[in-house]
Amino acid sequence: MKNLDKNIQKTPICELTPIFELFGQKWTTVILSEILNGNNHYGTLRKKFATMSSRTLSARLKTLEKNGIITRTVYPVIPPSLEYQLTPKGKDAKKMFTAMIDWKNRW
16 A cells, blocks of 8 residues: 555646645635735735634635745734735746636636
8 A cells, every 4th residue: 555655646646736735725715816916904805705714814824824825914003914915936826826717718
C-alpha cells in the first residue's frame, strides 16, 4: 500500500490537491473575488456575506493570509479597522481562476 500511495502522490492531478484544499473551502473563492474587486475591509466583507458566520470569515481570511495569498493591515482606530490586500502570489492566482473559467465556458 505504501508503494501505491507514493505512485498516487506523483501523478499531476494529485499535485493539485493542496490547491483544491486551499481554494476549495466554502466561501474562499467568493471572498477572494470581493477582495479583488476592492471590497477589502473586514466590515464590508462581513456585511456582504451576512449569512456567513464571522468565525468562518475570520478562519478563511487567516488561512489565506497564512498561505501568502493576502496580507492584513490593522489600523489603530476604535474599533480597529482591518484591511486585506492580495499579495503578488494572490494576484498571480487570478490567472489560474481565469483559465478555469475559460475551460468551464468552453465545455
